[in-house]
Amino acid sequence: MTTTAPVLGGGPGAAGRASDAVLTIDHLTVVYEVDQPVTAVKDASLTLHRGEILGLAGESGCGKTTLAYAVNRLHRPPARIAAGSITFHDRGGQDVDVLALTDAQLRAFRWDKLSMVFQGAMNALNPVTTVRAQLRDTLLAHRPGMSRAAVRARSEEVLERVGVDPRRLGSYPHELSGGMRQRVMIAMAMLLEPQIMIMDEPTTALDVVVQREILREIVRLRDELDFAVVFITHDLPLLLEISDRIAVMLAGEIVELDTADRLYRAAQHPYTRRLLGSFPSLSGARGGFIRTGVDETSPAESTEAQA
Numbered sequence: 001m002t003t004t005a006p007v008l009g010g011g012p013g014a015a016g017r018a019s020d021a022v023l024t025i026d027h028l029t030v031v032y033e034v035d036q037p038v039t040a041v042k043d044a045s046l047t048l049h050r051g052e053i054l055g056l057a058g059e060s061g062c063g064k065t066t067l068a069y070a071v072n073r074l075h076r077p078p079a080r081i082a083a084g085s086i087t088f089h090d091r092g093g094q095d096v097d098v099l100a101l102t103d104a105q106l107r108a109f110r111w112d113k114l115s116m117v118f119q120g121a122m123n124a125l126n127p128v129t130t131v132r133a134q135l136r137d138t139l140l141a142h143r144p145g146m147s148r149a150a151v152r153a154r155s156e157e158v159l160e161r162v163g164v165d166p167r168r169l170g171s172y173p174h175e176l177s178g179g180m181r182q183r184v185m186i187a188m189a190m191l192l193e194p195q196i197m198i199m200d201e202p203t204t205a206l207d208v209v210v211q212r213e214i215l216r217e218i219v220r221l222r223d224e225l226d227f228a229v230v231f232i233t234h235d236l237p238l239l240l241e242i243s244d245r246i247a248v249m250l251a252g253e254i255v256e257l258d259t260a261d262r263l264y265r266a267a268q269h270p271y272t273r274r275l276l277g278s279f280p281s282l283s284g285a286r287g288g289f290i291r292t293g294v295d296e297t298s299p300a301e302s303t304e305a306q307a
């Protein structure tokens with residue numbers, strides 16, 4: 001690679017706290033018990049550090065969503081966790097065995113400690129209630145004592161964070177564009193300031209500018225609030241830009257896990273190298289726009305434009 005390397009991840013949020021884990025996935029195996037059982041996640045282990053952005057990349061069908069669902073305990077038959085453990089390390093120092101939580105404990109855990117933006121998130125909102133009601137219900141389910149004024153203020157605040165006009169609180173999901181619905185889901189995931197946000201292809205319905213605005217906001221919030229993000233996407237160049245570390249999955253296995261910088265410069269696994277090679281943009285200029293707000297890939301400078 002030449003001097004036109006991308007500005008890589010590794011922002012202040014995760015620096016110097018490598019031992020401070022918020023989630024440990026240990027030898028996790030998830031099987032779909034169908035006629036020909038599919039081992040969608042095979043013996044996967046990873047540690048998510050407090051305040052870090054961990055990218056999860058890999059081709060379609062490699063098991064990314066299955067892994068994310070298992071961490072939330074949202075997997076349903078025929079999916080079954082066949083082996084392994086998932087431990088959440090709460091801010092107060094308490095360890096939570098996620099696979100042992102009761103249904104009531106799970107309901108308290110989700111959104112509050114760990115939230116998820118689902119793949120195809122724009123269809124995940126309840127179609128028959130307004131944005132206001134959905135945000136309010138989630139807030140009150142976890143913070144029953146919250147005043148109406150505080151609920152309203154918080155709902156407006158999260159919408160503003162993701163660039164949705166708070167006047168949209170009165171809207172029903174079908175009255176919003178796909179991109180707006182997706183942003184509302186991201187707002188919902190931020191609502192209770194969880195310690196972990198898992199985002200599964202959260203920005204696919206958004207245009208590039210809006211996508212980058214939202215990612216910048218997520219990076220900024222991470223720096224401010226110190227939550228950890230697992231960011232799942234096919235877009236490896238994007239991951240290189242925003243992630244502190246990147247895990248690469250292939251056929252259910254995590255075949256490589258390293259800092260964005262090392263992964264970019266010295267990928268070990270042949271599949272990672274192939275994946276890197278499949279993005280022409282990675283051999284050209286790529287800016288740290290999301291972190292710095294300065295787009296170094298203006299049309300005049302970009303390799304794409306010169307090509």
Ligand SMILES: Nc1ncnc2c1ncn2[C@@H]1O[C@H](COP(=O)(O)OP(=O)(O)OP(=O)(O)O)[C@@H](O)[C@H]1O
Binds near residue numbers: 066
């Ligand atoms: N309900 C199911 N029954 C049987 N197999 C399933 C089921 N859901 C997923 N699988 C299989 O599990 C594997 C992993 O699927 P998963 O959705 O986790 O992949 P993914 O990495 O998220 O893919 P994508 O990038 O396309 O979203 C695939 O082989 C898929 O066919």
Ligand SMILES: [Mg+2]
Binds near residue numbers: 065200
């Ligand atoms: Mg998926």
